Amino acid sequence: MELALSLGDASRSLTNFIDKPQKIKDNMGFCMGLGASFKEKSQEKTQQQEITSEDVRRASSDPPVQLDLLPFSPVQRHPPPPPSSSNLRFSWLSENLNLCEPAGSNRNPEEAGVSSPNSGVSSFQMELSMQRNKRDFEMAMNEVEGERASSRASDDDENGLTRKKLRLSKEQSAFLEESFKEHNTLNPKQKLALAKQLNLRPRQVEVWFQNRRARTKLKQTEVDCEYLKRCCETLTEENRRLQKELQELRALKTCQPFYMQLPATTLTMCPSCERVATTTTTTTAATTTAANATTTGNGGGGSGPNLSLSNCSKQPS
């Protein structure tokens, strides 16, 4: 599966996006910071695009991983509950009888030309549009009540059957995907509108968004995992290298006679920027050491390079 991802500007912080949701929307970009806070709630309210393996590879060399994510929209929680309606259940029930594929239908959606109520070239189409008119009317009458009645209703209250799984059509999936890009959570109105538009139950839309969020999160976790793995590998390699270097330096120190014959090395450190410059002279180590002992006050000792302080031309960074 080919997934789209663009790595954004690492300099853009997460809070930047949170503070400027509109800007995010314009840019259609989102920063996913791979830090300790990336699991925080604020980030969970955001949209995330999926990730390519190429991006995963890049993640290892570009520490600040930024997924090109989508803008979030604040969830409108708990609108004023509408008055209840006792016969509403029946309206949804009757709709579902017509909108769902017949029980036990195992045909290929593509071959059959219809995989779901909205697929177009369907034998249900006529009936569907009639039902839809009825639905629109009922919707107008009981817009939010319908959602409440159908919400969390399992399939056993439809036709008395156990759940059967409908495959969403490509069009429906694409539309839901587009909606998800705009906002990964839905308020009741958006949910209803989407359901109406796609000829799905609001519950189906709700479930689709829940599953979609779960998939996004899973993908993100995989990317995070990959990135951390690469970080670990890099650090292990670095550690190995430094250990080796240390070992070599220790070996040098123990082999004093040999070391004494080496050309003397003078390390010059700039006190302001603390940069170290190395100069190697052709004089013997003994004489250089003696000379430097007076300037550095380190007492010489004849082991190791000598350190002196002198200003370099560079400004401290």
Added chain:
DNA sequence: CTAAAGTTTACAGTTACTTCA
């Protein structure tokens, strides 16, 4: 004003079904 009860939503985990190699 406060507490309890009720409602709604999101999420994690799971199940069941479909598709495909």
Added chain:
DNA sequence: ACTGAAGTAACTGTAAACTTT
């Protein structure tokens, strides 16, 4: 035709936020 893996729609249980009583 059969089978196992992968993908995903749908479900359950739980917690949190919020509203109503």
